[in-house]
Amino acid sequence: MNEAGRLEAYDEHETDGEKDYEERQHEEKEYEEKEHDGQEPYDGPGEGKDDKTADDGPGGPGDGTPPTTPSPDPDRPPLIPLPRASVEDGGRPLPTPADLGDPAPRPAPLVLEHRVLKALLGAWALAACSPEETAAVEEHLGDCGACADEALRLREAVGLLHQPESLDLDPALRTRVLEGCLERRPPRIPVPGWAAPYDAETARLDALLQDFGDAEWHAPVRLKWFEADKETSRRTTVAGVIAHLLMVDGLVGIGLGLDDPMGDVTADRPTPAARTEAYWRTSHFPPTRSVRAPWREQSHDLVRTVSFTGGTAGRLAISYGDFELPLHDAMLDRAFECWVHAEDIAEAVDYPYTPPSPHHLHDMIDLAARMLPTALAVRRRTGLASPGPGRHLVPAGSPGRSLRLEIEGLGGGEWLIPLDSPAALGSADFEVAHVALDGAEFGRLAAGHVSPTEAAAGQVGDREAIRDVLFAAASLSRM
Template identity: 80%
Template structure:
């Protein structure tokens, strides 16, 4: 064989040995001689379990997983949150019966999870603000304190403002029906959340004007200084329905009122505040505005399907006390208008003397007892002259006084003179207004 041919053959053999290609890498099936041949360059696909004739793995494990201690310890947090698989949970729970340190840690984690998943509402306690302020003021009294009779208004306007701060446009235009009780029965007026706040702005303006502050009506002239006429005048003067822009003036006015009465001091509490056909001293007018702010805040909360709690007990007690003190005058006015009993059992009672009385027992938060004189506003209620007894829950009585519950539907325990009870319940409902 010539040398060049032999060299070429040797080189070709080395190439095939070092770089087996398709020609030199045929598998046994492709080898015409049937020899075993070299392994393929690309592995063939594996045979599936189903086609291999081998038994399938069990669907579930007969026992817990066999995991090391560090792995089991790292699973304790997920186990406490119920985020482990069933096999992992079984392994962890078996380990907890053997390892005291992990069992203690698991107990602490479970207690932490309970704190994170409180069953009660996450809304703040309505009395929290009052408690925090009282705690702060005990340590550092304010230089200019808010009079006690103005704190309910301060608290209720702050609570309503907190409710409004996250409202979007849809909430501000949610429909609200204002309800009250007139001489002939229930009355109502349809508006929006923004319209309710405009109503509070204009009626709070009566207090603002009495304190020398600007009137929110501005150049708008109301036909009468009564709360309803002022509100209607404000609504009519608006080119568009009130929007969220009303919140700024309302909040600024409420802050100005609280600031002004604080600088004026407790001596200004007897300053008269005219309401059109009647007037109230300033300390009672502030309670009245706090009461209406709470009632309409509940109207707003109902419109947007949000829970809203009653006022703090001591503030609620002050509101109930104001209503109880106003009842004799309202009862006398209804009697003069022919809407109450003509007084078949009525006796002439001198001013300051005790007369026939109804015992009004208010239960629950902010409760107490009041004796309502029946024959004359100038008379004094007396337990010795009690002819009737009415018992109501505090919030139920306030809703009756707001016109949200009719006298016939009020959940009231009654004993004694039925005519006197009826007159007082209707007088309480007549305290309401738009």
């Protein structure tokens, strides 16, 4: 296309644009005039009721007068809507859910009787009520003091159900409960202090056994002890361990004049191991849960009998076959064995078991510490312990070489163990060694459950004396 053609096309385009603009202006003019005259507006050319009316009158395109803008009618809404006003600005009330067409209006509050609300307090404390019930209960608690107190107690009880601690009872709980009861009403026949550890440990073991099924009663248990400086063990079951305790506790019963649970079968077998082996051979093998009843009855009889003596029989000699112990020490010995074998049972069924209360544990450790000089002398006579520095036998009641045994933790203390003679006195002036152990660890050492070479937590001084005392402690163990 040449230059002349482009100019001609441009002029035609400009002309068409001007015509379109004039037609739009004419249509807007007609729309405003009809709005002013109260006629229906039209959407475009040819759609009005009378197209000719738009050109008549002043201001029309045919009379040559300039167009005039009609004034708006105050009674009609503006062509361009104004911004909407807020409800709060007009002071009118807010619309309700019904005005807005809400299909789910809020339900009316529940109206329940007092007995129903009181019955819901437990579910409310556990957060198990529906929202409507919760609202009704909480509204009621503001008006009823009795229900409010009950709800507070229930909420505190629910808090105890979510404690992260173990639910096992404190081993000292029984002692504290008994002490509290006895402070308010002393017993007519009190249990001697030296029999209290046995009473407590048999009760703890009995509580462990009460929920055992047949599988637990036949769970394998390995009894351990030291013999001639060697670890020894014997395989049995939970029921077999209770039978062992029944037989050895029977030695104390025989000394008190009670019936022997074995009758005449073991009259010539006075040692604990011999009595136990005889029972295992002659009784129903393996022993079953039925052994719990006679063991429990015998333990009650022992506590009852020593209580009736008023504590005066504490020095009565109890024979163990190879040695004797006064009754008050024999009861401590039986309490110690009960704790040790209860731990064996708990380990077999994978259940936690705690040491005795500190006061009772201290008494058990004291018994073992008092037995150490005799055990050390026996080992020295059999060549299992060193003969010492070649000194002459220390006279009875005189101080001699000593080892300080320090037991740490609850139930602990310090003991000076004479090394040269059971009749000698422990003396800090002649201290040659110092050993420190945990209380429960020392108990397991004396039970033969821990090796003497691994038991000591701290050692200072004569290494030979320390070794002799630790192995003497392990030699106190027996089946």
